[in-house]
Amino acid sequence: MSGVSLTPATVSVKVGETAALTATVSPEDATDKVVSYASSKTSVATVSSSGVVTGVSAGSTIISVTTHDGSKTASTAVTVTAA
Numbered sequence: 226m227s228g229v230s231l232t233p234a235t236v237s238v239k240v241g242e243t244a245a246l247t248a249t250v251s252p253e254d255a256t257d258k259v260v261s262y263a264s265s266k267t268s269v270a271t272v273s274s275s276g277v278v279t280g281v282s283a284g285s286t287i288i289s290v291t292t293h294d295g296s297k298t299a300s301t302a303v304t305v306t307a308a
Contacts, residue, residue: 227252229260231290231299238270238280240308246276246301248290259293270303280305 229250236244250258262272266286271279278288282305289300 227255227297229290229292229297229299231288231301233301235302235304236278236288237304237306238278239306240280240282242280242308244278244303246272246278246288246290248276248299250292250297257293260290261293263289263291264303265289269305278303283307 229248232247238244248260250260262276264270264272264286269282269284269286271281272288284305286303287300288303289298291298
């Protein structure tokens with residue numbers, strides 16, 4: 226089986242706090258394990274190129290990870306609460 230997974234499946238952070246996401250590309254011996262992250266609402270939470278989510282304002286968003294070739298994706302639901 227090949228693809229990408231993102232853990233944890235859900236994340237809660239406060240405004241200004243961070244949480245780390247982990248993307249796992251399979252199979253384990255895949256030659257291209259490069260992934261990119263994106264937030265569906267950057268006004269609620271941003272995500273770094275290494276998968277660190279930062280709460281920006283209260284609300285909910287989806288953080289997605291996509292394999293380098295664009296063929297596989299996974300996502301995590303993020304809830305941001307007031308500090």
